[in-house]
Amino acid sequence: MSKKELTTDPYKGVRDFYPEDKAIQNYIFDTWHTTARQFGFEEYDASILEPSELYKSKGVQNEEMVNEQTYTFKDRSDREVTLRPEMTPTVARMVAGRAKELYFPLRWYSIPNLFRYERTQRGRLREHWQLNCDIFGTDDITAEIEMVLLANQIFLNFGAENGTHFEICVNHRGLLDALYKDLELSEETATAVTRLADKMQKMEVNEFEAAVKETAARAADTILKFLRAKSITEVPEFLKENSTYLELEKFIDDMENKFACPVKFDPSVIRGFDYYTGIVFEIFDLHPENKRAMLGGGRYENLTTLFGGDKLPGIGFGMGDVTMRDFLESHNLLTANITAPTLIVIPTDTELNIDAEVVANTFRQAGISAAVDIGERKMAKKLAAADKQMVEYAIIIGDDEVKSQTYVLKNMTEGSEECGTLEELISKIV
């Protein structure tokens, strides 16, 4: 033990993608791409490296977050660099950079790899890929509808069912603000109540009620009535005059009746303390093992403040590949397959490896994927390996074949064989 061996484990919180994992990821990404394009969204991307200021400049709270929960370091020229923890500042920067020449509303999407330095747990790693979809440059409610329809469609395209495997929950930030204003809550109390509301699903009923009473005192009953509303019509009466109530009510009604996409009013959907200003929504995994949000998003009034220029409203959502995979696995919705070559060429002796490679390359030029087993194992092992990989065809190359230039094409699934020149055999496969 003179040397310490290196571990084969990946760095903490990040993943290796072995072929079977990559196949699943490709399936997820393909579905994301297809659905985004189905809705006319255009793809953009940027580097995973950003100057740290991009994340710090949003305030003290953000500065703390950058310091404690991002990968931030100095480059060789002493510039502070951060591995991007989210895509929104990047896309805001890009949109602001070309604000004068872009045609709005803009429909953009991206699947960035994001990094966060935090404690790992189920569904939360230090690295993940996140589908980000946004519509920029409009405050029309149609954008909300389109966005939620897109989110819903993604799940439909994975073979999931709204109401069985997942559910869409919506709320309105304005409704919460109206409630707090009417109850004349102090800012601290309002913040504490929002924090509690966010945790409601995780807490016991009694425990939650006690916590609200302790935090909000006299206003507790009204707040509880609001947070326990199972339908939007159950919110306290005075809120129903509010314009945000009417907007949300119509939205829920349209989604159900015009687009057959039921959404559920859920006053506990808050989406943290970020830039959202209007309708917010989440898609929940209904599997008992995963009970959590897989997708979240909402309306924002102005994303590009930092970069000057005109106000740019928009609406967007994000969803991660880790929770997506957990969702698909838990509900048995995975259909991804590892992609094997169509043909495997097996020389009987390593002396014939080059001849086998020539044969394989002829098939490749005809558009048939082909690999050569150049290993030193016995024929039986090579064929067993090909079978296990789910290769469709095999050709064995021996001295006879090389001399006669005629080959035997073996169908691995049926066990049948066909004889002929390479040209003849190619036409059999194509």
Added chain:
RNA sequence: GCGACUAUAGUUUAGUGGUAAAACUCCGGUUUGUGGUACCGGUAUCGAGGGUUCAAUUCCCUCUAGUCGCCCCA
């Protein structure tokens, strides 16, 4: 930052105060040009260090790593 739990073969897991068992995988063989079956064989300083003990993989402590919660979640 706080807490709980776990660590045995490549993987998933048994098990015991007297140096370990199975399944699958992998490698090799029965079968020197025809597979998926069957049979045989091979692969573990029981996470690291220390302590208790005649004896520790087993009990205790420390460390490390991982998992799962809390906090946070842009």
